[in-house]
Amino acid sequence: MITNYKLDYESPIGILEIIGTHEAISSILFSEGVKIENRVQAETPPVLLECYNQLDEYFNGERQEFTFPYYFEGTIFQQSVWKALTAIPYAATASYKDIAVSIGNEKAIRAVGSANGKNKLSIVIPCHRIIGASGKLTGYAGGLWRKEWLLQHEKMMRQAHSSETC
Secondary structure, rough: OOOOEEEEEEOOOOEEEEOOOOOOOOEEEOOOOOOOOOOOOOOOOOOHHHHHHHHHHOOOOOOOOOOOOOOOOOHHHHHHHHHHHHEEEEEOEEHHHHHHHHHHOOHHHHHHHHHHHHOOOOOOOOOHHEEEOOEEEEEOOOHHHHHHHHHHHHHHHHHHHHHHHH
């Protein structure tokens, strides 16, 4: 039997609940809780601690990509959508149609939207970077206000880092 462990991360936009095994992370979702319930324990696997640290670096503007091991649980189609999401660069956006085209199924726009909504690895699989074809923000499981915050955060961090290199 596989044991799942939980660890809460207090982000600037709410608590993220990290779930994983000794090998990989399976879920990072916003919790509606207002206080940390799952703290670091002696038995907390190193992969959860690494995820926690990388999320901290992301929110501090020090990380744009995630390198800890994670896995998706979903259909082959959902997994192809989630993999395509990881190709959207930091601080960039794409539409559902862009993702449908990138996976070779241009007519699957609604199915891409559905798969996007089932992503259990918030921020790491950047579904927050998907916007409507009109350029407007569309649904986000964590709430549109969080999606807007994440996009603004990435834009500001990218601008800050590009001005440091000039």
